[in-house]
Amino acid sequence: xxxxxxxxxxxxxxxxxxxxxxxxxxxxxxxxxxxxxxxxxxxxxxxxxxxxxxxxxxxxxxxxxxxxxxxxxxxxxxxxxxxxxxxxxxxxxxxxxxxxxxxxxxxxxxxxxxxxxxxxxxxxxxxxxxxxxxxxxxxxxxxxxxxxxxxxxxxxxxxxxxxxxxxxxxxxxxxxxxxxxxxxxxxxxxxxxxxxxxxxxxxxxxxxxx
Numbered sequence: 700x701x702x703x704x705x706x707x708x709x710x711x712x713x714x715x716x717x718x719x720x721x722x723x724x725x726x727x728x729x730x731x732x733x734x735x736x737x738x739x740x741x742x743x744x745x746x747x748x749x750x751x752x753x754x755x756x757x758x759x760x761x762x763x764x765x766x767x768x769x770x771x772x773x774x775x776x777x778x779x780x781x782x783x784x785x786x787x788x789x790x791x792x793x794x795x796x797x798x799x800x801x802x803x804x805x806x807x808x809x810x811x812x813x814x815x816x817x818x819x820x821x822x823x824x825x826x827x828x829x830x831x832x833x834x835x836x837x838x839x840x841x842x843x844x845x846x847x848x849x850x851x852x853x854x855x856x857x858x859x860x861x862x863x864x865x866x867x868x869x870x871x872x873x874x875x876x877x878x879x880x881x882x883x884x885x886x887x888x889x890x891x892x893x894x895x896x897x898x899x900x901x902x903x904x905x906x907x908x909x
Contacts, residue, residue: 710748713738717759722806725815726756756816756823763808764830771837781845782895785838789891792868793884804872804884835861851895864891
């Protein structure tokens with residue numbers, strides 16, 4: 700569907716407003732009427748851009764994972780060896796670049812919606828899952844680059860390591876929401892440094908050697 704600039708701006712306004720609502724309340728808890736009222740658009744305009752609330756959710760998540768990917772690429776493409784670039788990404792979970800208070804973990808829709816959309820919508824699950832898989836592949840690539848430039852030692856398969864570390868950060872982000880402090884994220888950072896720099900893993904398995 701080709702949209703005029705005005706129509707595209709309206710569609711983007713609905714997505715941006717919906718993003719903030721969903722980030723605060725979750726997807727299921729945000730009703731269509733609340734979206735319409737907050738956006739100040741009629742129901743007909745909403746359905747002109749999105750045939751259903753689920754389609755809106757898919758568009759919202761696709762916009763999020765695409766934007767997140769661009770932010771990650773910006774951090775990982777900056778100067779520094781592989782290890783420094785990896786830690787720059789994890790540090791952004793605690794405090795976003797240019798923002799000493801709010802980190803990426805606090806605005807992560809994977810943290811907010813993964814369990815919900817997995818049960819709610821197969822299409823939304825696939826969008827979010829695809830975004831996560833691309834992120835893991837990007838992290839794994841930088842682990843390989845770090846091993847190549849000597850800033851990290853050899854270790855388990857990079858994709859296995861990327862997945863284990865990412866899983867740890869997701870859990871830490873959930874605990875940070877519950878406790879309303881960042882101690883779990885700071886602990887995840889320390890564990891990340893250990894996992895990246897130690898060799899106490901079997902090349903064929905993520906399980907520590909005895």
